[in-house]
Amino acid sequence: MPGSPARGAAMGGGPRGLRKTWTELLAGRVKKQKYDPEREQKLKDSALKLLRYHQNMHDLLLEVEEPQCKRLRLSELIDRDSADASSDRSASFIRSAFRDQASRLGVPVGVLSAKVFARSVQQVCVEPSHPVLLSPEQSKKLSSLLMIARHLLAQNMFSRLTFCQELWKAQNSLLLEAMWRLHTHSVVSLQELLQSHPDSEAMAMWLFRNLRSLCEQIGASCPSPDTTEAMLSGLVQLLISRGFQGSSDPRRLVEPERLPQVATDVLQRMLAFSLDTLEADPQTTLDCQAVSGWIPIYSGHTCCGVVTENSLKSFFSHTLTQILTHKPVLKVSDAIQMQKEWSFAKTHHLLTDLHCRVLATLGPEESVGRLQEVLEMQEVNWQHVLSCVSTLVVCFPEAQQLVKGWVASLMARAFESYHLDSMVTAFLIVRQATLEGPYVFPSYADWFKVLRCAPRPYMDPTYMSVFCVWLQPVFLSAQCC
Template sequence: MSDSRVPNSSGQGPGGRRRSWAELLAGRVKRQKYSPERAQKLKESAVRLLRSRQDLSALLLEVEGLQCKKLCLSNLIDCGSSEAHANQSNSFIGSALQDQASRLGVPVGILSATMVASGVGQICAAPVDPSHPVLLTVEQRKKLSSLLEVAQYLLAHNMFSRLSFCQELWKIQNSLLLEAVWHLHVQSIVSLQELLESHPDMRGVGAWLFRNLCCLCEQIEASCQHADVARAMLSDFVQMFVLRGFQKNSDLRRTVEPEKVPQVAVDVLQRMLIFALDALAAGVQEESSTHKTLRGWFDVFSGHTLGSIISTDSPKRFFSHTLTQILTHSPVLKASDAVQMQREWSFARTHPLLTALYRRLFVMLSPEELVGHLQEVLETQEVNWQRVLSFVSALVVCFPEAQQLLKDWVARLMVQAFESCQLDNMVTAFLVVRQAALEGPSAFQSYADWFKASFGSARGYHGCSKKALVFLFKFLSDLVPFESPRYLQVHILHPPLVPSRYRSLLTDYISLAKTRLADLKVSIENMGLYEDLSSAGDITEPHSQALQDVEKAIMVFEHTGKIPVTVMEASIFRRPYYMSHFLPALLTPRVLPKVPDSRVAFIESLKRADKIPPSLYSTYCQACTTAEAKPEDASLGVRADPSCAEEPLGQLTAALEELRASMTNPSQHDVISAQVAVISERLRAALGHTDDDDSVELAKIQLSIDTPRLEPREHMAVDLLLTSFCQNLMTASSVAPPERTQQNSGSTVEDGLSSRKTIALANRLALSWARGAWISHWRDVWD
């Protein structure tokens, strides 16, 4: 068939002019008549061609020629050009797209969706700020806003296919910025739910969202200039995830919310939590990028982030699910590990980020719900004991009512354990009680008190049968290789009440526990009255422990007006420690105040109760009288009389007191240094040395450490120096206390025992040093 209008195989018309694709298509329409089926196939082919075309602007230009220049995507999204969309009407754009769609033989909604998706891709493909990889730049944000105005018009006039748009977006997933997706959701082009549902790979979109959310959280904590946008994005994403992922099944309207969306939502939230828990277990460093990410993510558990959905049931289900994941993630530790290591999991030693997360969970869940949930998890799943016990510590610290709830739960566990010899319940009860007791008497009763109350009477859990007794001592014996010495001492000093016919069970356990203590080189007699079981396991020296016991006993006496029960029991059942350590620490000679203080009243109460031997009390009174009569004697810690300031020892005493006064202002280093020089000179004068004594050997005293021989003046100089050492340490500790462990939010600190321990250690050193053995060392230091 010869027709000059039919192009040759190269697509050229008469005269060699290359004909456009539109002319070719028009020619074929004139020559051929298609059946409806063939027309439908042709339309589908055109749609496939349109979707596979990489450069949509070039295709539109090819269809419309130069007249389509105003509709080029680069102009529609370039809000800074002279041909910006602001100079064109949306109606003109819509009619032009309809005309193009009719010429191409494709639905206008598909053409519009493809055009807008291509525009979003071009915007996201532009260079971004590497420090904000999920956020748009200011210029990108303006261009996207211009493009979305066009999309909103097309959507309002039924010229936009949401499904096609979502499918086109996921084709450019690797370059798609999270903020662009958020703007599509906020401006109601397509919701986040629609986007997630249209993704062909559920796990793939979950991984993509996880990576982007990690970057977003880090940028929030980095205080970038777009932090407000980042927080709004995170809040909207989390609200959608929580609302759709943790609705009741009956609440899900399957025609609108298919099952894929809840699965993706739960998957993303779980990925974020597991990432956080793994990072905490590995020991995340403060101010690292991971640390910033975790801080940003844990903020989503606040009411500010959950905002509009806080009134629904979804947040509570989300928090309960999160708590379960925390308690059960990576259950690698056994109960025996927990027995040995649980002192390291107290509230003060738990990572501040984890304690902050616990507190966020506590806001949504009541103490009763928390304890019930903990009980349910322990009964049904393998748990991470470190997380479980740190959670118990946080619970008793944050909720005063948690103490009674835990006591009731532990009581139920103990009853069940002895009724059917359930070892799991027994282990859980002991671990929970010990962990709660680590937080101090204000949070929970001491372990010793609980052990005495549970097993120290005929009404104890073990008193029902021989089987229960055997079960108890078998359990305690199995714990011996893993026990801290303090718990062994509690068991020995406050043993379970056992009928005489079963006495052998107790004696066998006591022998085993004492053997273990002997292996650890710990004396049972030296255990203090008020033990700090939260310590790392170091055994405090008896004298130092006695000083702490005296301080706490006086404190209890001040509040109750009665001799503490612990002191009364020690005077009877622990007489060696009471007589050898507690009373000497209590009856330290001093200048008695004109108005009797708590210490005087406490000593008098013990004397009236016949708990102080008359001879020891008489010696104490005599020493106090001597201290009042000889105030220049610095060995008793008495302030020197100014009248003796001209004497060498008096001058040394005055210089040492001036040094202690200078320590109240640590910034005056030059004053302190100058005062040390003064002390050095006065020490030489007090020891009877002159400037002519050039030889160091002449300045030293030849001593035998076993049998020191010192002159009275030398004795007094040594006492002055050691007493000043202790007093200066106490002054420095009061001005600048030793470093304490702090929490992130809530500002909870340890109870200050560390500074008292430091002072007690200094006193112990001062009293244990031989009075003359260190005089040479002091001379070397001061000279």
């Protein structure tokens, strides 16, 4: 009969009719597509791109596994096996697990292992008890991870570039010691880590902040001085060698320009920070501890055998220039009035230490030449210039005669060319040297008498008279000092 329930059920009509499943409804519409290798490759490339940009690798790995499967995630496998990471059986098991997972995801095993290990290193650094150093527990965990990573590297199952890129995604949570351990255990070098950062300015700021924290620990005599000093020395060697490498260095031809810029930027920031801190004359602040931890790096012994001699000379010459030209706000009149406070004995001991280290590496002759060049070409910080002169004549006796020769050349230029700047510079330098006592340099009055009495056939008498009248107030102020 037309209205019978049986017929309605068979047709699937009406609210009480039996409905077909989605599989049954779509069964007739699905067409079998022909195999297209190009399309398959595009799908794989898209999947790999999606995988690389996925922020949480652990969640992604968990999603692709069957819910009913009790297989461990790779990070848990690493943590569980870390106690016995050095055994061949453990390493073989982990390599097998990575291969299986990479095959299932359709990604290179090196990319997969690098992402998982980057996430594991970030987890080790979570909630640090120290700004730059690992706790004993963190150090133990990281050591196990590094051992496994080296096993994978030996089997060509670990992508260094991918690992570095993944690490920088959470750079604010990374500890400097963790980066250092990656370098010393030959997982990735410091140079690889720095080159892989996508933002040069962010990289420089991150490294600057971490170097300051590291130097604070060294200045405060931290409980692990060997580790901190080795970290600082290694980082400084890298920065100097990359920031001041010569044009003849073969690495210059293949190395990106970004890394040398970052290296010089970080070194300049650390020196500027040190000079600003010493200008404020701190006594017990953390900044003062950081400066006292940083200044010892200005030593030829720090980079001996690692940095080329040309790079080292270039770095120290650049350092001396930066010291002399740092914030040139004082005028000559200010220098005349305040010069007495810039003697060797009254200068902050850390600034004197900085001067001594830089001048000792350059040598007195090159140091005086650099002083002369900077004063002729640039605006200078007179406090730094004159305190540097005091350090030269006090700590390097052979420099006393060099300074006298420099002053004589300045006066000759002043007399011959009527060059007032040369005359002012000469008198400021002489006055500064005489502040250190007669055993270091002749007294100012004696030197001035000799100057006035010296025959100058090439000097105009009128000019000499004007010169003496102008200099009289300066001479009197010097006698009052």
